[in-house]
Amino acid sequence: MEDTIAAVATAYGEGGIGIIRISGEEALSILNKVFQPIKKHIKKSSGDKDSFKPDSIGITIGEPIVNRRLTYGHIVDYHTNEVIDEVLAVYMKAPYTYTTEDVVEINCHGSIVSLRKVLELILKSGARMAEPGEFTKRAFLNGRLDLTQAEAVIDLIKAKSDKSFDVALGQLEGALSANIIEIRNLLMDELVNLTVNIDYPDEDIEEITYENLLNNLLQIGDMIQKLIDSADTGRIIKEGFKIAIVGKPNVGKSSLMNALLKEARAIVTDIPGTTRDTIVEDITIKGIPVKLIDTAGIHETDDTVEKIGIEKSKESFNEADLVIFILDSSQPITEEDQHIIDIVGERRILVLLNKTDLGLIMDEIALRQEMPGALIIKTAVKDGQGIKDIEKEIENLVYNGEIKQKGNTFITNVRHSNLLISAKSALDDAVNMINLGEALEFIEIDVKRSFEFLGEVIGETVSESIIDEVFSRFCLGK
Structure with a gap:
C-alpha cells in the first residue's frame, strides 16, 4: 500500500484561503479524525423580508461527509478537543481525482499559523509529508498523465x-x-x-x-x-525573449525602454551617461514574454563606474536573443557608433535610426552596406513614432514571420x-x-x-x- 501523503497546495504567506491536500488510501479516515462537520440552521424572523435578520441559529454536529461535496466544519485536535480552524473540506473518491487515489482538500484560513497547525495534526494522524511534485508523480505513475503532461x-x-x-x-x-x-x-x-x-x-x-x-x-x-x-520559438515563449538595447550615450536607449514599458522606468536626460548600469525589466510584447535590458552607453571613458557598466552592456548583448542598436540619425556615424557596429558582429540585430524628427543626416545606404543582415527602422522614440513597428518586428522575429495560432505545438x-x-x-x-x-x-x-x-x-x-x-x-x- 502506498503511503498517504499531505502538503500545503497553495503558496505560503498571508491570504484569504490556504489549501492542504491529502492523497492516498487513508485520506478519508484521516479527515474523519481531524474534521468535525457542522451544519448551521438559521430561522428567519418574521417581518419585512427585505430587512432579514436571523432569529436564531442552530448547529448540528457530525454531518456525514459526501463524495465531492464541500462540507463546512472545524479542524479539531482530537487529543485536546481544541478547535484549530474553521474550514471547508471536500473528499474526492478514487479514481476520478488528480492522483487517481482518494483525495481530500481542506480549505483553511490562509495564515501560516493555521496551515502549519492543521498540517501538523494531519501528519500526526497517519499521513507523511509529500515530496516535491509527488502528487503529480502519482498521477503519472497511475497513468492519468504521461510525462510531457x-x-x-x-x-x-x-x-x-x-x-x-x-x-x-x-x-x-x-x-x-x-x-x-x-x-x-x-x-x-x-x-x-x-x-x-x-x-x-x-x-x-x-x-x-x-x-x-x-x-x-x-x-x-x-x-x-x-x-x-x-524549440527555439518554444524556449522564447517559455523563458522570454532577451532584448539588449545598445548604443552610444544619449541616443534614446532609456526613452525606448520607457516607451516599450509604457512607464517612466529609466531616467531620461540630455546628459550623456545617465544610465551607468544595466536595467532589466520583464514585459509582454504581442503576447511574447520579453526580458528587456537597457544598457549603459558604450563609449570610451575614464570613469571607473561607467567602465563597469559598459562591460556589463557588452555581456548583455552577447547573451541576448536580439540586439536593438540605436543610432542618432540626425548626425553622421561617429567613432563610438562604429565601435559598436564592429563588436555587434553577425548577431540578430534591429537598428533604429532614431531622432528622425531632427532631420535624417546619417548615410543610410552606407549603413545598410556595412550591416547587410540588420533590420532598419526609422524612429522618433520620444514622440512614440516607430514603437508599433518595433513591436511588430519583434513578433516576426520570434515566429519567423508566421502568425502562430493557439493550437500550435512548440x-x-x-x-x-x-x-x-x-x-x-x-x-x-x-x-x-x-x-x-x-x-x-x-x-x-x-x-x-x-x-x-x-x-x-x-x-x-x-x-x-x-x-x-x-x-x-x-x-x-x-
Whole structure:
C-alpha cells in the first residue's frame, strides 16, 4: 500500500484561503479524525423580508461527509478537543481525482499559523509529508498523465504570458503527446515490417523494399524535425525573449525602454551617461514574454563606474536573443557608433535610426552596406513614432514571420528537445544504412533506437532516475 501523503497546495504567506491536500488510501479516515462537520440552521424572523435578520441559529454536529461535496466544519485536535480552524473540506473518491487515489482538500484560513497547525495534526494522524511534485508523480505513475503532461504542470504554474500559458495548457491536454504517439505508431509499423521480413524470410508475406522503407523513414524524420525546429520559438515563449538595447550615450536607449514599458522606468536626460548600469525589466510584447535590458552607453571613458557598466552592456548583448542598436540619425556615424557596429558582429540585430524628427543626416545606404543582415527602422522614440513597428518586428522575429495560432505545438522543454534530436539522429543512421544497402537487421536497430528515444519523451521507456529528476523540480503540494 502506498503511503498517504499531505502538503500545503497553495503558496505560503498571508491570504484569504490556504489549501492542504491529502492523497492516498487513508485520506478519508484521516479527515474523519481531524474534521468535525457542522451544519448551521438559521430561522428567519418574521417581518419585512427585505430587512432579514436571523432569529436564531442552530448547529448540528457530525454531518456525514459526501463524495465531492464541500462540507463546512472545524479542524479539531482530537487529543485536546481544541478547535484549530474553521474550514471547508471536500473528499474526492478514487479514481476520478488528480492522483487517481482518494483525495481530500481542506480549505483553511490562509495564515501560516493555521496551515502549519492543521498540517501538523494531519501528519500526526497517519499521513507523511509529500515530496516535491509527488502528487503529480502519482498521477503519472497511475497513468492519468504521461510525462510531457506532468511537466506541463510546472510550465502552467510558471507561465509568464498568455502565449506561454496557452502552450503549456495545450501540452497538459496532450497536444505534444499526440504528436509523439503518432510518430511512434508510424515507426512501430516499420519495425513490425522489418521484424517479419527478418524472422520469416521464407513465409508468404509482402517483402519489404528498401525504396519504400527509405521514403517512409524520411517522412517520419521530417515530422520529428518539424518539432525540433519549434524549440527555439518554444524556449522564447517559455523563458522570454532577451532584448539588449545598445548604443552610444544619449541616443534614446532609456526613452525606448520607457516607451516599450509604457512607464517612466529609466531616467531620461540630455546628459550623456545617465544610465551607468544595466536595467532589466520583464514585459509582454504581442503576447511574447520579453526580458528587456537597457544598457549603459558604450563609449570610451575614464570613469571607473561607467567602465563597469559598459562591460556589463557588452555581456548583455552577447547573451541576448536580439540586439536593438540605436543610432542618432540626425548626425553622421561617429567613432563610438562604429565601435559598436564592429563588436555587434553577425548577431540578430534591429537598428533604429532614431531622432528622425531632427532631420535624417546619417548615410543610410552606407549603413545598410556595412550591416547587410540588420533590420532598419526609422524612429522618433520620444514622440512614440516607430514603437508599433518595433513591436511588430519583434513578433516576426520570434515566429519567423508566421502568425502562430493557439493550437500550435512548440517544444519548450530542453529534455524533450534533446531526445527528439537523438531520435532524429538514430533515424538518420537508419537512412544511411538503407543508402549503403546494409542488412535489415542493422537498420532495425537504429529504427528501434529512434522509437525508444521518443518513448522517453512521454515516459514510456524512461528510467526511474529521470522520473525522479523531473519531479524534483516541482514545488511542494503539486
